[in-house]
Each structure stands twice: as structure tokens, then as C-alpha cells.
Amino acid sequence: xxxxxxxxxxxxxxxxxxxxxxxxxxxxxxxxxxxxxxxxxxxxxxxxxxxxxxxxxxxxxxxxxxxxxxxxxxxxxxxxxxxxxxxxxxxxxxxxxxxxxxxxxxxxxxxxxxxxxxxxxxxxxxxxxxxxxxxxxxxxxxxxxxxxxxxxxxxxxxxxxxxxxxxxxxxxxxxxxxxxxxxxxxxxxxxxxxxxxxxxxxxxxxxxxxxxxxxxxxxxxxxxxxxxxxxxxxxxxxxxxxxxxxxxxxxxxxxxxxxxxxxxxxxxxxxxxxxxxxxxxxxxxxxxxxxxxxxxxxxxxxxxxxxxxxxxxxxxxxxxxxxxxxxxxxxxxxxxxxxxxxxxxxxxxxxxxxxxxxxxxxxxxxxxxxxxxxxxxxxxxxxxxxxxxxxxxxxxxxxxxxxxxxxxxxxxxxxxxxxxxxxxxxxxxxxxxxxxxxxxxxxxxxxxxxxxxxxxxxxxxxxxxxxxxxxxxxxxxxxxxxxxxxxxxxxxxxxxxx
Numbered sequence: 001x002x003x004x005x006x007x008x009x010x011x012x013x014x015x016x017x018x019x020x021x022x023x024x025x026x027x028x029x030x031x032x033x034x035x036x037x038x039x040x041x042x043x044x045x046x047x048x049x050x051x052x053x054x055x056x057x058x059x060x061x062x063x064x065x066x067x068x069x070x071x072x073x074x075x076x077x078x079x080x081x082x083x084x085x086x087x088x089x090x091x092x093x094x095x096x097x098x099x100x101x102x103x104x105x106x107x108x109x110x111x112x113x114x115x116x117x118x119x120x121x122x123x124x125x126x127x128x129x130x131x132x133x134x135x136x137x138x139x140x141x142x143x144x145x146x147x148x149x150x151x152x153x154x155x156x157x158x159x160x161x162x163x164x165x166x167x168x169x170x171x172x173x174x175x176x177x178x179x180x181x182x183x184x185x186x187x188x189x190x191x192x193x194x195x196x197x198x199x200x201x202x203x204x205x206x207x208x209x210x211x212x213x214x215x216x217x218x219x220x221x222x223x224x225x226x227x228x229x230x231x232x233x234x235x236x237x238x239x240x241x242x243x244x245x246x247x248x249x250x251x252x253x254x255x256x257x258x259x260x261x262x263x264x265x266x267x268x269x270x271x272x273x274x275x276x277x278x279x280x281x282x283x284x285x286x287x288x289x290x291x292x293x294x295x296x297x298x299x300x301x302x303x304x305x306x307x308x309x310x311x312x313x314x315x316x317x318x319x320x321x322x323x324x325x326x327x328x329x330x331x332x333x334x335x336x337x338x339x340x341x342x343x344x345x346x347x348x349x350x351x352x353x354x355x356x357x358x359x360x361x362x363x364x365x366x367x368x369x370x371x372x373x374x375x376x377x378x379x380x381x382x383x384x385x386x387x388x389x390x391x392x393x394x395x396x397x398x399x400x401x402x403x404x405x406x407x408x409x410x411x412x413x414x415x416x417x418x419x420x421x422x423x424x425x426x427x428x429x430x431x432x433x434x435x436x437x438x439x440x441x442x443x444x445x446x447x448x449x450x451x452x453x454x455x456x457x458x459x460x461x462x463x464x465x466x467x468x469x470x471x472x473x474x475x476x477x478x479x480x481x482x483x484x485x486x487x488x489x490x491x492x493x494x495x496x497x498x
Contacts, residue, residue, distance in 0.1 A: 038498050040222045040479070042491070043235055043244045046349075047201040047226035052185050055127040059167035060401070062185060064245070064491035065206060065222055066193040068170035071099050071117070071149075072161050074404045074487055078318065080161035084112060084171055084190060084213075094156035094441060101147045104213035106173035107187045107194040114143035120171040121151060121164075127181060131168030132402045135412050135419040158441035159405045166403055167489060192217040192494045202226060218481070218497035236474040242498050243482055244474035245491060248351040249304045252472055263471040264317040265486045266400040268310060269298075269356060271392055271464040276424035278391040279342050284335030286461035289392070291334050292367030293360060295466045302355040307467035313454050314399060314406060315468030317486040320447055321406075326455035330429075337368035344371055345385060346394035347378040356466065357394045388424055395422060396469070400487050406450040407437040414457045423462035430456045 042065070050056045054068065062068045071085040085099040104112040121141035124131055138154040151160060163169070176188035187194045192212040197205035206222040227235070232244035233251035236259060252260055273280040273289060280286050295309040314321035344361060346353040354375045361371045374381070374390065385393055399409050411434050412418045416426035433456050437449035457463065473484045473491075481495035 037218070037220045040219045040243065040492065040496060040498060041241045042222055042224045043232040043241045044224055044226050045228075045232065045246045048204075049201070052195070052198065054170050054172070054183055054185060055124065055129075055131045055168050059131075059170065060489065062170070062189070062191075062195070063167035063489045065195075065204075065224060066217070066490075066492040066494075066496075067185065067191045067195050067206060068167055068172075068189040069191050070164050070167070070169045070171055071101075072165040074162070074165050074400075074489065076485070078162075078400060078404045078487070080165055080404070083165070084117070088161055090158075090160075092152075094158050094160075095154075096150060096152045097160050098144060099149050099151060101149065102213055104190055105211050107189055107191075107209045108173050108175065109211070110173050110175075112171065112190060113146055114149040115146075116174055117141070117149045117171050118143045119174060119177070121149075121169065123177050123181065123183070124169050131166065132412065132419065133163050133166035133168055133408075135402075136417070137163070156439075156441075158446070159403065159408065162404045163408070193222055193492065212494065215494050217494045219492075222492055233474060236476065239476070242476045242479045243491070245484075247472045247474050249306045249472060250351065252304070252306070255474055256477075258477050259474050261473045261475050261482075261484060262306065263473070263484045263486060264315070265398065265469050265471045265488060266315065266317045267396060267398040267469040267471075267488065268313065268315060269307070269353065269394065269396045269466045269469060270310070270313075271360060271394055271466060272422040273392050273462055273464070274388055274390060274424055275426075275460070275462050277388055279340050280391055282335070283332035283461065285337060285340060287332045287334040288337055288367060289364060289369070290461050290464050292363050292369075293464055293466070294363060297363075298356050298359050299467045301359060302352045303467060303469070306470045306472050310465030310467055312458065313410075313463075313465055314451075317468070318400070318406070321451065324448055324451045326451050328455045328459035330459045331461060337364075339368060339370050341370045341372070342391035343374055343389075344392045344394070345374040345376075345381060345390040347381045348375055349378045350396055353394050353396065360394065385422070393422060394466075398488050401489075404487065405446075407434065407440075407446060407453070410434050410450060410453050410457065411438065414453075414462070425457070425460060425462040427456070427460050427462075430460065 048058045050058050052058045069083045072080040073083040075081045086102040088097055088099040090097050118141040125139045141151045144150050173188040176184050193206040194209045196207045203225040208217045208220050210216055233247055235241040236244040273286050299307045299309050346357045348354050364371050412420040414425050415431050415434050433453040437453050440446040440449050471484055475482045478498045480497055483490040483493045
């Protein structure tokens with residue numbers, strides 16, 4: 001079985017820097033006062049970990065800040081809609097797609113051309129490791145003429161427009177790319193805000209891109225800093241920041257209720273059981289773990305009501321899922337743990353996860369397991385987690401983050417050769433149903449097939465969904481037009497202002 005690659009999750013946080021929200025030279029410009037054109041001050045929880053490379057998790061950060069975009073984007077319903085491409089059509093049985101570009105410019109002033117787009121997508125396809133959106137996909141791109149680019153795949157890909165919405169497939173000016181495959185994203189993207197200054201992994205400065213195709217942004221720029229959860233809430237409360245993204249639920253009560261905004265997300269917290277080695281190779285013990293767990297306690301306790309008990313892998317943010325859900329079948333009968341020793345791991349970068357793990361430890365012990373907890377920062381946990389060193393892991397995952405396609409996430413997380421397979425699951429029935437879903441091009445039929453595959457995954461008890469999360473953002477009442485969304489891809493847009 002393939003070992004999972006670096007996992008897709010916004011994970012790392014920095015300790016608070018003393019005075020990091022004090023007024024600076026950047027913020028003290030004439031445009032930094034209140035009213036139209038003011039700079040936005042944003043506190044983000046997860047620092048860049050790959051020097052703002054678009055091919056990893058940092059792409060999501062750049063997308064939230066309005067720096068980058070690709071040919072398509074996701075709307076509120078998870079449908080691919082125009083971004084740099086104003087239209088597209090499928091050809092050759094879904095193995096080729098022709099995208100017509102809108103009139104747009106890069107932040108360095110150059111025109112967005114089909115040749116530049118093709119080069120950007122080709123570079124993404126050659127990245128090592130490949131962006132998660134391209135896992136298992138061989139993509140080629142070529143300019144048809146100045147305004148049309150043809151994107152082809154080795155096999156028919158009915159969800160290619162969804163796939164191209166992933167921020168890792170954003171388009172940059174030709175000058176952004178060097179011979180080693182590194183991408184310099186400063187002033188070379190196409191979004192409404194250009195990254196103009198990077199202060200290591202502590203802060204970034206963005207300025208408005210006045211020639212943005214979607215219209216001139218109302219804010220003159222963004223000052224973004226990366227800080228711990230308590231610091232973000234404190235900074236919002238004292239007026240030092242305008243937006244504090246992804247607040248720990250324990251901090252919400254300290255804020256004015258008018259500053260707190262909830263959004264149902266496609267993010268789950270789940271318990272992944274290692275089916276390849278250790279105690280949970282036994283399906284009966286996996287069933288015993290499932291029966292021992294009460295997700296409602298976690299929703300009310302660890303998440304203080306800012307989550308709901310999980311109904312499956314796909315939660316209420318995906319409105320189509322509930323009516324299509326299929327009951328799992330073929331589950332093994334639970335067997336007594338009889339003091340079976342297991343190690344349960346999680347990471348401390350998301351504050352609710354260690355508390356969730358403690359609740360699970362208690363529930364599993366009550367059922368007869370002997371449970372040892374391993375809680376580390378994600379940077380210290382990742383190697384052992386990917387290496388299958390633990391019997392179980394508590395992990396947070398946005399099911400729509402990669403492509404917005406439910407089938408793609410099932411293939412990456414639960415198929416035998418999945419690139420993000422934390423349970424190390426390899427089940428013939430699951431693979432067959434995932435493959436059948438991948439072949440569906442009609443949206444409704446693809447969703448139906450995805451739910452059948454979901455039922456098969458849950459039937460293995462390789463993963464126990466715990467809660468569906470709400471995004472809790474702190475947004476000052478002086479701010480209008482912020483864009484927190486279920487897919488965690490947007491936050492700042494052209495209409496965001498104070």
C-alpha cells in the first residue's frame with residue numbers, strides 16, 4: 001500500500017509575538033484609517049509552511065487572502081463557475097476540455113494568455129509532490145490560440161472544471177517560474193490583492209491590484225499576521241485586528257456576539273483506525289471502538305456546540321448529502337477488547353483535538369481498551385502518523401478542500417492507492433464503488449454513487465466520523481463583505497472593506 005503523502009490540512013501555528021498588532025509603518029498610511037479604502041488587518045491561525053509555494057497548503061492561505069485564482073472557482077453550492085475562464089466545454093469523451101479565457105492581467109501588468117495559462121498548469125503537473133488536486137491525474141495543457149487553452153487528461157475526467165478550482169492550480173505570470181520549479185508568487189498572480197512583502201512566517205503585506213478583471217477592491221490592501229488562537233481573539237476584542245479567522249471555540253464567549261460569525265463547513269473531525277497494523281487490523285475491535293464512542297459528547301464538550309454529531313463523511317454544509325445517504329452494511333460484529341492496548345494520536349495545533357482525544361480515551365477505556373495518548377505539534381507528529389506508527393488518530397479534514405468533488409476525496413482518503421489514506425484501508429468493495437463513482441459524469445448520479453461508496457467505507461469501520469464542524473470567524477462590526485465559506489477557500493474579496 002502506498003504511504004500517504006503530506007496531509008492536506010491547515011495545521012501550523014505560531015506563538016504570539018509581543019506587540020505584533022501594534023500600529024506599523026504599513027498600517028499608518030493615510031489609507032489605513034476607517035472608511036472606504038482602509039487597509040484590512042487580518043489574523044490567521046496557520047503560518048505558511050512552504051515559503052508560499054502554490055503547490056501545497058500555502059495555496060489555501062493565498063486563496064483566502066484574495067491573492068490567487070485559477071480558471072474556475074467554487075460557488076456556494078460547490079459548483080464550478082467562471083474565474084479566469086469565462087466558459088468551457090468538454091470534448092473527446094471527457095478527456096479534453098477547451099477553456100475560453102476572459103480579458104485579464106497579471107499583477108505585473110502582463111496579459112493573461114492561453115500560452116501563460118498552459119505553462120502554469122504544465123508546471124503544476126510537474127511539481128513534486130504533485131498538488132493534491134492532481135493526485136492520480138496526468139494532465140497536459142496547450143494553447144489553442146491567444147484566448148483558448150485545451151486541457152487534456154489521460155483518462156476521461158468529468159470533474160476537471162471542479163479540479164481546476166483548487167488554489168494549487170492557480171495561474172501565475174511566466175516570470176514567476178524558475179528552472180527548478182519554484183514559483184515566486186510576489187506580484188505575479190491575478191487576484192484582487194498582490195503579495196508585496198513577506199516577513200518570514202510571521203506576517204505578509206498585500207496591496208490592492210487596481211487592474212483586477214473583477215473590479216477594483218474596496219480595501220487598499222491587507223496586513224496579515226499569523227498568531228495563536230488566544231491572541232487572535234484578544235486582538236479582535238481590543239480592536240487591533242478587523243478579522244480573526246478560525247477562532248478556537250473556547251475563545252468565542254470572550255467576544256461580542258455581533259463579532260462572531262458561524263458557517264457550516266465541509267470539515268469533519270474523525271477517528272481513523274489503522275487497518276494495516278496493530279489492534280485494529282481486527283474488524284471486530286474496530287466495531288467495538290465504534291460502538292463505544294458517543295460523538296454527541298464531543299460536539300457539546302470539546303466543540304461547545306460549534307459542531308454537530310457526524311451523520312457520515314459528508315455533513316450538513318453539503319445540502320445534497322442527507323437525502324442520498326445509504327446505510328452501511330456488512331459491518332463486523334463487535335468483539336470484546338479485553339484490555340487491548342492501543343495508542344491514540346492527535347496534534348495540538350487545533351486546540352479542540354487534544355480534548356476530543358481525551359474524551360475518546362475515556363469512552364474507549366470504558367469499553368475495555370487500554371489507551372495511551374500521544375499529543376504533539378503536527379510538525380512532530382506527521383512522520384509517525386504517515387508511517388502508520390499509531391493504532392488510531394484524531395484528525396480534522398475538509399472533505400471538499402481538494403476539488404469540491406466528493407468522489408475525489410473518497411479516492412484519495414480510502415482507496416488502496418489513496419494519497420491521503422490515514423486508515424491505510426485497502427478494501428476491494430470500496431475500490432470498486434469508488435471506481436464506479438469516478439466514471440459518472442452526471443452530477444446527481446455521481447453524488448448517488450459517492451454515497452454508496454461512503455456506505456462501503458463506513459461499513460469497514462476504518463474511520464469513525466465524530467463531528468461536522470462550524471467555522472467560527474471573528475469579524476468586527478466595522479467590516480463588510482468578508483467571505484468565510486464552507487470550503488475554506490475564501491475570506492477576503494473585492495467587496496471586503498472597513
